[in-house]
Amino acid sequence: MYLIVIYDVEAKKCSKLHKYLKTQLNWVQNSVFEGQVTDAEYKIIKNELKKKINKEEDSVIFYNLGNEKWLDREVIGVEKNEITNMI
Amino acid sequence: MYLIVIYDVEAKKCSKLHKYLKTQLNWVQNSVFEGQVTDAEYKIIKNELKKKINKEEDSVIFYNLGNEKWLDREVIGVEKNEITNMI
Numbered sequence: 001m002y003l004i005v006i007y008d009v010e011a012k013k014c015s016k017l018h019k020y021l022k023t024q025l026n027w028v029q030n031s032v033f034e035g036q037v038t039d040a041e042y043k044i045i046k047n048e049l050k051k052k053i054n055k056e057e058d059s060v061i062f063y064n065l066g067n068e069k070w071l072d073r074e075v076i077g078v079e080k081n082e083i084t085n086m087i
Numbered sequence: 088m089y090l091i092v093i094y095d096v097e098a099k100k101c102s103k104l105h106k107y108l109k110t111q112l113n114w115v116q117n118s119v120f121e122g123q124v125t126d127a128e129y130k131i132i133k134n135e136l137k138k139k140i141n142k143e144e145d146s147v148i149f150y151n152l153g154n155e156k157w158l159d160r161e162v163i164g165v166e167k168n169e170i171t172n173m174i
Contacts (some may be wrong), residue, residue, distance in 0.1 A: 032095075061115065061160065064159035072152075073151070074147065077143075077147055
């Protein structure tokens with residue numbers, strides 16, 4: 001599946017999440033990661049993030065797009081990080 | 088089409104973009120909006136944002152998902168703003 005992960009967490013947790021997510025996905029912008037993952041990898045990512053966030057305050061959204069082919073992606077301004085197919 | 092808009096812009100421009108985008112889409116999190124739009128509305132939104140950002144520094148990503156049915160959306164932690172179908 002093609003996954004987009006967007007987080008809005010307490011400032012001090014941002015770098016922790018960033019560090020973890022960049023081992024799993026491609027960084028695209030600020031608090032946004034995306035990439036191709038298997039169902040098993042998606043479960044692992046979700047479980048890891050559940051451990052790292054405060055469920056009363058923080059928020060993480062997962063957009064599961066099934067297939068990257070269904071996605072039309074357009075950027076205006078700076079492309080902060082070119083997507084590379086790391087998996 | 089179902090559109091997700093994510094922006095990473097200079098702090099002083101955030102509220103300007105937020106104010107504009109909430110007239111067009113549903114606010115979901117921090118710098119993230121989503122909603123159903125027509126092709127014409129998508130063009131208008133893109134043009135408005137092009138005028139508002141600094142193309143050398145700011146970044147806006149548009150994910151066009153075609154149909155919301157293709158999207159599986161999951162949130163962990165706080166649902167910052169429940170999606171309401173305003174269009």
